[in-house]
Amino acid sequence: MTLNLHPNDKKKFLAAVKQHGQDAVLLAWKAFVKTGSYNAETKYPAYLFFKDGNSENYIADALRKMQSHEWQIEHDPAYAERFEESIKRQAAANWERLITPGPSRENGANVEEYIADFEKDKV
Numbered sequence: 001m002t003l004n005l006h007p008n009d010k011k012k013f014l015a016a017v018k019q020h021g022q023d024a025v026l027l028a029w030k031a032f033v034k035t036g037s038y039n040a041e042t043k044y045p046a047y048l049f050f051k052d053g054n055s056e057n058y059i060a061d062a063l064r065k066m067q068s069h070e071w072q073i074e075h076d077p078a079y080a081e082r083f084e085e086s087i088k089r090q091a092a093a094n095w096e097r098l099i100t101p102g103p104s105r106e107n108g109a110n111v112e113e114y115i116a117d118f119e120k121d122k123v
Helices: 007-020 022-035 045-067 071-075 077-099 113-122
Strands: none
Touching: 007 022, 007 045, 022 045, 045 071, 071 077
16 A cells, blocks of 8 residues: 655654654554554545654554564564573573582682681680
């Protein structure tokens, strides 16, 4: 479907893209078409999108959705790669803790010293 625009609507779309980014405006428009007061018979559907601040509500919802983990995994390859690397690092650290016997190496714990201090305080 071709989007018919008033000249003012085109300016409003360009301003919204400049302010919020193209992805947010497209996501907001798709949500409006899916759930809003849009209908195929409307000659200028963008007018309804911008009427009474509707666009701001849809864009705010789109921006929140774009911040979600699920959306970023699906649409941002760099985010997905960082997430996968984080999982691998956590798995490696967990595995290292499982196979390393005794107290954790990084905290310098020594059971014998702890017991000796405890016995010394007890007397």
